[in-house]
Amino acid sequence: MEALIEKLKKEIIEALNLEDIEPEDIKADDPLFGDGLGLDSIDALELIVLLEKSYGIKIEDPKDGKKIFYSLRTMAEYISSHQKK
Amino acid sequence: MVSKDDITITGSCRITGNSAFLNGEPYFSSAEKEAFPVFMKALYKKVGPGYPKFYKMDPLTKLGFISAELLLTDNARTGLYPEQSRGIVLMNASASADVDRSFQKTIEDKEDYYPSPGLFVYTLPNIMAGEIAIRHKLKGENTVFILPTFSMEFLTDYVDLLFETQKVTCCLAGWVEVDDKDYDSLLLILEKGGKKKENAYKLPFTKDVLENLYKPD
Numbered sequence: 001m002e003a004l005i006e007k008l009k010k011e012i013i014e015a016l017n018l019e020d021i022e023p024e025d026i027k028a029d030d031p032l033f034g035d036g037l038g039l040d041s042i043d044a045l046e047l048i049v050l051l052e053k054s055y056g057i058k059i060e061d062p063k064d065g066k067k068i069f070y071s072l073r074t075m076a077e078y079i080s081s082h083q084k085k
Numbered sequence: 086m087v088s089k090d091d092i093t094i095t096g097s098c099r100i101t102g103n104s105a106f107l108n109g110e111p112y113f114s115s116a117e118k119e120a121f122p123v124f125m126k127a128l129y130k131k132v133g134p135g136y137p138k139f140y141k142m143d144p145l146t147k148l149g150f151i152s153a154e155l156l157l158t159d160n161a162r163t164g165l166y167p168e169q170s171r172g173i174v175l176m177n178a179s180a181s182a183d184v185d186r187s188f189q190k191t192i193e194d195k196e197d198y199y200p201s202p203g204l205f206v207y208t209l210p211n212i213m214a215g216e217i218a219i220r221h222k223l224k225g226e227n228t229v230f231i232l233p234t235f236s237m238e239f240l241t242d243y244v245d246l247l248f249e250t251q252k253v254t255c256c257l258a259g260w261v262e263v264d265d266k267d268y269d270s271l272l273l274i275l276e277k278g279g280k281k282k283e284n285a286y287k288l289p290f291t292k293d294v295l296e297n298l299y300k301p302d
Contacts, residue, residue, distance in 0.1 A: 016203070017140040019126070038137075045202035053199045 002028075004076045012072075015050050016043050028073045036071075044069060051075075057082045092248055092290040095162050096274035097298050098152045100128075107155050108286045109298070121268050125151065136220070143184035143207035144268070146216050149175065149261040152272040153217045156257070162274050162284065163221060163255050172253035173214045173227035174244055179264040180210045180231045213261065226252045235260040235271070237295040244290070248277050260299070271299045 009023040012032075016039065030036045033044070047069050051057045057079060059065060068078045099106040103124050104114040113131045115124050125147050129139055134154050142150060157163055163171050188204040206212065210229045218227055226247060232239065240258060247253045259272040275290055288294050 018137070019140040020137055042141075042202050042206055049199050049201065 001073075001076055001080065004079065005072050008072055008075055008079075011050060011054060012047070015046050026072060028076075029071050031071060032069055032075075047075075051079070055079050055083050091277055092245065092275055093277075094273050094288040094290050094294065094298075095276050095284045095286060096156045097286075097288075098155045098272045099270070099298060100148060100152055101269045101301075105155065112155065121263070121266060138216075141203060142216065143181070143187070143204070143212075145177070145179075145181060145183055145210065145261065145263040146207055146213040148263055148268055148270050149213040149272070150216055150220070152259075152261065152270050153221060153257060156272060156274055157221045162276065163223065163257070166254040166276075168222045168224045170225045170252070170254040171221075171223040172225040172247055172256040172258075173218060173223050174230075174240065174247070174256060174258040175210070175214055175228070176230045176232055176235065176240060176260050177210060177262040178231065178233055179262060180229075181208050181212070183263050183265060184208055217257065221257075223257060225254075225256075235262075235299065237292045237299070241290060241292060241295070244275055248275075271295075273298075 005028050006023065009026050012018065012026070013021055013023065018037070021037070026037065032047075033039050039047075044065060048059055048065065051059065059068065067074060069075060097106075097108055103118055105112045105128055113128055115127055119127070121144060125144070128151055129147075132151060132154050136154075139147060139150060184204055184207045188201060188208055191199055191201045191204065210231070211227075214227045214229050217223065230239070230243075240260075244253075244256055244258050247256060254277060256275040257272065258275055259270065261270040261272065262268065273290075288298075
């Protein structure tokens with residue numbers, strides 16, 4: 001799980017162009033949106049694309065996104081439990 | 086009735102060829118010929134707006150945004166006028182073709198079809214005007230014209246009309262062009278007479294003056 005979280009940090013920084021952010025700046029349990037990294041709705045869409053492109057996971061119900069993308073850990077847990085390939 | 090003679094340039098920002106000039110004076114230049122993204126990032130660090138969204142912008146919006154940032158720091162000039170009458174008039178030749186091509190790459194392969202939302206949102210040149218408007222509270226008339234070349238005559242005529250019909254009391258105007266490796270901008274702050282507060286930098290808004298500001302180094 002921790003290895004996946006570290007991998008996700010780098011992927012998110014690259015996918016969302018977070019150039020002033022270092023992987024160690026992102027804590028596994030901190031919120032990604034709102035007071036956390038301050039991501040916006042377009043970033044949320046990019047995260048959906050990232051899940052599908054890198055992990056083959058398609059989010060069927062957009063309402064699930066709030067829970068899945070709450071933090072790096074919730075993302076990693078979702079990937080671990082849904083990844084097929 | 087306002088005539089062109091009443092409109093003055095109270096700020097200018099010229100960016101091209103790895104150099105940025107503010108009010109005619111050298112502001113920043115990279116030592117070596119660098120690619121646009123590297124130069125823009127270095128210029129952003131120099132300007133230091135602390136606006137991380139900058140990194141998400143497409144190249145055209147980055148160029149327009151950083152030019153406006155240089156000109157409108159602390160809203161020193163535009164802050165003198167009501168937000169609702171602060172206008173934006175921008176022009177370029179390639180519209181958003183640069184980011185259009187980047188987006189196209191994300192959808193052209195049916196086997197690797199992942200349209201990028203982050204690129205898609207910038208596939209209109211008006212987005213550049215919108216980003217600047219939001220950042221600096223320029224809530225008046227805003228327009229982006231697409232023309233083959235920088236028509237200074239068109240710009241002076243159009244801006245003159247905006248002032249004359251009282252659509253604007255101040256205006257951010259100019260040319261912002263990015264196409265692949267080429268980039269080129271001249272952005273101006275325009276005021277009607279600049280009477281509210283004297284400004285050290287004050288030039289008449291004429292085609293001759295624009296040509297002089299736009300000329301290659």
